[in-house]
Amino acid sequence: MPIAKEQKDNLFVLVKSLSKSEKRQFKLYVGRLGVNEDSKFLTLFNILDKLHVYDEEAILKKGFVKKQQLSNVKAHLYKQILISLRLNPSHQNVRIQIREQLDFATILYHKGLYKQSLKILDKAKSLAIVNEEKNIAYEIIELEKVIESQYITRSISSRADELTIQAKELSQQNVLASKLSNLSLQLYGIFLKTGYVKNDEEYHWVTNYFNDRMPVYDIHKLGFREKLWLYKSYLWYSFLIQDFLSCYKYARKWVDLFYDNPNMIKLNPVFFLRGNQYLLEALFFTRNHKKFKNALLELETVSNKKWFPNDDNVESLKFLYIYSNKFNLHFMEGTFKEGLPLIDEVITGINKHKSRLDAHHIMVFYYKIASLYFGIGENRKCIAYLEKIISNKSLAMREDLLCFSRILNLVAHYEAGLDYNLDALIKSTFKFLIKMEDLYEVQKEMIKFLKGLGDIYPHEIRREFIKLHDKLLQFEDHPYERRAFLYLDVISWLKSRIENKSVDLIIREKFIESNK
Known part of the structure; x- marks a missing residue:
């Protein structure tokens, strides 16, 4: 695939990431160096700028450089671009x-x-x-x-004392910040490797791990940086144990820390955006619609202000976090049809930011689009987006997303009346899921139900839906199972089949009832 070739060559990716003003700045910088216009690295820059895909043969055909020289010319060009970017006012902080x-x-x-x-x-x-x-x-x-x-x-003695005290204080603060940042990173690593805790044994292991590694601190003596790592550590621990109220508490502290130190937003916009993302995620998990809507509006407002830093990385993160949560807002409210215009905006955004978005986040967008179509009964469109996830064999994604993509795919096939290959689909899904460790009980019950669909007579189907609905309802508030419903609102789907209404209408009614 062309994209894979592009990504292999760091210099090509760097050249393609440059804006028009950065390219102009580079050429001005090279001009100031008094470099001959025929200089090999400048020629290489102009060729790479015009190429759509990195092609070494096309570069060598130009005849300005021999194959054995090319790596040196590339290394020199890479260094000169970085120096030019460092001098660019937009990168000065x-x-x-x-x-x-x-x-x-x-x-x-x-x-x-x-x-x-x-x-x-x-x-x-x-x-x-x-x-x-x-x-x-x-x-x-x-x-x-x-x-x-x-x-x-003459002041060397007092100066020596002053510098020694300063060095000692900073050293202690740096050691504490390092311990907290290590803990935060280790917890994030556990989350990526094992996901959320699924039973009491895992809960106790994670809790002991967290407590054993939390350094002693005095909150009143911590500076901005130490507090930021402290809140991050507590946030990741809270996510791991699925304590979403605690997630909200520490994400709120994280975001407020930036609002209390606005100069830090300019210096660390990425941390500010990430804090807001975790805040919105916690509010979505706790179904706090009012606070969620306000936090999303506040994030959009602040990040669009003129003073807010605006580079390629920040732009990509803003797109990722804001649009991901716009989808979530429609899922909370049951306003699936109103969310449809987001799809074209998101596909455009993915194409624009694809070099800076990892494959996992793109697949999460596809899952949200599939869920939106499923909610309004557009099952074939739902299947088309799920297929993009399921067919991506090289993707290292969180297992729960892959799992729910396959379950939703089965349900969408059933809903679309595509039951000519339902048996084969159920078998392949079942084969995939049994390889997974520690399935949620919700997933197990869904598989059992879908596996038995072929043996149920049409007149019995409603009764079976009611049975499954009642069984799954007991897991809705279970500390280790409830999160499964955030990926796929099975209960609303079952209710829609029982009451013969659309899924989005059921969710909308539930939302209105809970927000009276």
Whole structure:
């Protein structure tokens, strides 16, 4: 596939990611270097810019470079593009400015201009501390200590004490932040590997793991960065044990931390967006419609303000989080038909951002589109989108999404009257599911029911739907089973069959009743 070839060559992907202004900036930068227009790396840049797919043979046919030279020319071009991007005003932020000042101070130090170097370092250190860049601040102090030990001043004794105390405080804060960030990352790793806890044994294991690794801290002494990692750790623990109210609590603390420190939104827009995504996810899981709607509106409003950072990565994340939750809003409200215009917008967005969206998130979008079509009875369209997920053999996705895609596919085939191959479909689905470990009870009951469909007479079908409905209802509030219904609202589907109404109407009635 062409896309796979593109992704293999890092230089090609980098060139294709450049905006028009970044390409113009690169050519201006190269011009300032006084590089000959026939320079090989510039020629390579122009060729790659015009190619749609990376093609080494096409590059070599141009005759400006030999095969054995190409890797060196590519490496040189890659480096020059990065330098050009670093100089681009759109990529300048406080973090880069501090690093630049540290570089300047290092040059001055090596020239023996100690006083000038210390002056720059002092300003850079203040900027780093104010902006919670404590790792760089620690680096700056270490260089200050080196210079002070060679540049003798009358205040050296008091200066030595001051730098020693600062270094010790920053070191302690950095160690704590490192422990918390490690814990957060480890919990996220467990989540990706095993998913949510499915029984008491797993619950106790995760709880002990979390408590054993949580460092001792005083919340009043924590800075922005330490609090952020602390809230992240608690959030991932809460997700793992399916305590969605606690998820909401820590996601809210995470987002409020940014609103209390608005300069941090500009410096860390990705963390701000992710915090909002987890907040919305927790509100969706707890079915808190009012807070969900307000949080989504607030996220859209803030992220569209002129001062909000706006690079390619931020744009892709905004698209991913906002549209994913727009779908969820329609699922909560039962307004499936009103959600249909989102489909074209999302397909356009996927094409626009595909180089920065991983395959898993694209498949999640397809599942949401399939669910939307299923809700309004457009079962063939639902099947078409599920097929994109099921046929993607190379995809490393969370097992629960693959599982529910197959179950919904079976239900949609049944609903569409496509029962000529239902037996074969049930067998292949069953074969896939028995390979999975720790199926939800909801999934097991669904498989059992669908497997027995062929033996049920038409006049008995309604009674069987009622039986399954009553059986599954007991799992709706089960601590380890309830999440299954968020992927596939089986109970609403069964009710729609029993009452002979559309799925979206059943969900809409349920929503109106619970929001009176």
